Amino acid sequence: MTQTVRRVAIIGGNRIPFARSNTAYSYASNQDMLTAALNGLVNRYQLQGERIGEVIAGAVIKHSRDFNLARESVLSTSLDPQTPATDIQQACGTGLQALMMAANKIALGQIDSAIAGGSDTTSDAPIGVSEGLRKILLDMNRAKTAGDRLKLALKIRPKHLLPLIPRNGEPRTGLSMGEHTEITVKEWGIGREEQDQIAFNSHENLLAAYERGFFDDLVTPFMGLERDNLARKPDLEKLASLKPAFDKKSGQGTLTAGNSSALTDGASVVLLASEEWAKAHNLPIKAYLSFHETAAVDFFGKDGNKQKEGLLLAPAYAVPRMLQRAGLTLQDFDFYEIHEAFAGVVASTLKCWEDDDFCRQRLGLDGALGSIDRSKLNINGSSIATGHPFAATGGRIVASLAKMLEEKGSGRGLISICAAGGQGAVAILERP
């Protein structure tokens, strides 16, 4: 039996405006937000009653009540309830990873249509209870008599009541994403000025994109919010005046609240399909997802490995591997969408590719990949200005890039997303 691989079409996406945590969506759950993003997509492409091949989506910060978040959200929309749904998690790579998995099923002919995306909220982060209290509560739940329950309740001590607040940290190192990035920018000699300029461009580009109506058919208002509420008119002097946010003591810290992505709430989804399905539904194709790749790095020096790598630098490895498979160079792109976890990550990643020694020794190439034309980088803003609801960033980027390619008429765009756990997810979208 032979198996043909089909092209995977991006029809389009939808997201709700992203909100700085503890602001507009303080009382929204992941399910509320993912459902809103899905409903916007359903309305835009008239998918009411449609049985989609599969919905794949996830969240990084989840309550146990979320269960299969993707399925529960599907059941809250007007999609056919016979639409199967799968929940996934790959830290900040979740949205793009969901898309890759859905694309592979379409490419192999297992399904004809899919919706992929994600949702995240740090406003509604689960607060855990201490291990001691958890054990007592479980025992109380199993206790047969009121007396037994009371005996167990009397074991509760003040120390048991300390809550477990989730921390935005890397479990194996105990360092936050920002602390890791401070190490990376020092290693790569990335200065404050370059980081602030990337942040400035992000806000300026996002605001300009909103003004020219670029997001009119990509963003559905939610809970009274019409635009990403972290976007602000940028001011380089103000950016330069902000104090270091993660390295506060050494006097050498360069990451600030201005050049880092902020904790954010939001959700995004993308509709993808086979060409046949798109044609049968009379839906124009914006772009094709032609290549994708993931990579992981040893960021903590397992077994004394001295060649440990920057936590958020895995895309520096994933992109060259993907370029090799695609037979492309780093310069063969009209658009570069590099997720701005921190401006310092964008600058460090670009510097890796410009560095002859890095490319030879770590990537095994014949020489540096070279520079990109920075005027093609994140031209409609990225995570510093929009905000970064972890699992929703992949869908935001894919939907925006597909629309940019549609507007341009033809071309190619590179997506690069770094993720906690030392991982990276990257992809190429093309419009012939």
Ligand SMILES: CC(=O)SCCNC(=O)CCNC(=O)[C@H](O)C(C)(C)COP(=O)(O)OP(=O)(O)OC[C@H]1O[C@@H](n2cnc3c(N)ncnc32)[C@H](O)[C@@H]1OP(=O)(O)O
């Ligand atoms: C793979 C990945 O993606 S890893 C990334 C995962 N995400 C993260 O790790 C989140 C990182 N970010 C954070 O933890 C937080 O946003 C922090 C620590 C950087 C900043 O948090 P906060 O201190 O609460 O930020 P806050 O929004 O209050 O800003 C601090 C100040 O900077 C100012 N500021 C922030 N951005 C800007 C800007 N663009 N221009 C001017 N001023 C700004 C604020 O107005 C505020 O000023 P004020 O104190 O006078 O009110």
